[in-house]
Amino acid sequence: MADDRLLHAINRLRHLLEGSPEHASDVIRREGAGAPPVPGALRFVPEGSAPADEATVVYRGDLAAAGGEITLGDDVFVQFETYAAGGYIGVGCPTVFSVTDDVDRAMLVRDAAHAERTGEFPAHVLHPLATILGQDDWIRGSTASVDDGAPPTPPSDVVDVGASVARQREAFSRDEAALVGGYIAAATVLRAATGRFTEPIRVRGFGGAASAARRRPGDRSLVVLDVGERSYVADAVTGGLCAVPAAIADVVGTSVRGDVDDALLSRAGASDVDTVLAAVRAALGGTARVSAEEPSHD
Numbered sequence: 001m002a003d004d005r006l007l008h009a010i011n012r013l014r015h016l017l018e019g020s021p022e023h024a025s026d027v028i029r030r031e032g033a034g035a036p037p038v039p040g041a042l043r044f045v046p047e048g049s050a051p052a053d054e055a056t057v058v059y060r061g062d063l064a065a066a067g068g069e070i071t072l073g074d075d076v077f078v079q080f081e082t083y084a085a086g087g088y089i090g091v092g093c094p095t096v097f098s099v100t101d102d103v104d105r106a107m108l109v110r111d112a113a114h115a116e117r118t119g120e121f122p123a124h125v126l127h128p129l130a131t132i133l134g135q136d137d138w139i140r141g142s143t144a145s146v147d148d149g150a151p152p153t154p155p156s157d158v159v160d161v162g163a164s165v166a167r168q169r170e171a172f173s174r175d176e177a178a179l180v181g182g183y184i185a186a187a188t189v190l191r192a193a194t195g196r197f198t199e200p201i202r203v204r205g206f207g208g209a210a211s212a213a214r215r216r217p218g219d220r221s222l223v224v225l226d227v228g229e230r231s232y233v234a235d236a237v238t239g240g241l242c243a244v245p246a247a248i249a250d251v252v253g254t255s256v257r258g259d260v261d262d263a264l265l266s267r268a269g270a271s272d273v274d275t276v277l278a279a280v281r282a283a284l285g286g287t288a289r290v291s292a293e294e295p296s297h298d
Contacts, residue, residue: 025040026042109179138180
């Protein structure tokens with residue numbers, strides 16, 4: 001596989017494993033080639049099931065969530081580990097952490113509560129080569145579905161990231177789901193932003209008095225960062241990042257955790273929260289990703 005095509009395939013696989021809506025028609029199969037994907041989509045299939053072509057990426061190895069490993073090309077390894085094992089393994093290649101059972105769920109809630117209370121995140125979730133299976137679904141608070149009903153049931157050999165996350169999230173209370181979604185969103189943004197700023201980064205709602213606020217269920221994708229004297233809003237799903245005035249940061253940071261009072265809105269020069277959030281999302285849509293070059297300070 002040519003280097004540029006391999007890099008493209010790795011990026012698409014990462015998006016697929018994270019549950020990103022980008023390239024949503026891509027598919028991973030554990031066995032068999034299956035039907036060709038829609039035009040422009042990729043299918044990842046095990047070695048021996050189909051020849052590689054423009055729409056087919058062949059992998060070798062085992063896709064098991066606990067201890068699995070696959071290889072793309074000659075020397076690109078992707079390992080799969082349970083979330084609870086994260087603190088005990090070394091991350092030396094792209095690593096996907098999965099929530100698979102009660103032990104993983106308990107560890108995830110414990111780590112999230114600790115991060116919310118102290119502002120400290122486990123090293124394995126901040127490693128630049130790490131990601132969490134279905135992290136975008138955890139962050140958004142719901143899995144995507146088509147407008148006219150439930151999505152079609154995939155073949156049994158297809159890796160269904162959204163369904164996996166939905167099953168695990170059902171075991172959490174609403175408060176725990178909001179806690180975990182915010183934690184994964186914050187870790188995702190920190191993972192991308194670390195090294196892009198020379199000053200320490202603080203995530204609003206993690207560490208300090210703000211962590212005592214109640215949590216609002218639902219989409220947790222907007223994350224507020226304080227870097228020195230400046231504030232930024234990042235979208236943990238799209239990777240967008242933009243600098244915002246302090247008053248806007250206060251509204252966004254408060255809105256994902258509870259109700260915004262009129263005083264905050266007044267300082268931001270807005271009459272309602274939805275107007276602020278819509279303006280911020282519009283700004284995020286036109287900016288570089290967190291992982292791109294140093295963000296603009298305009």
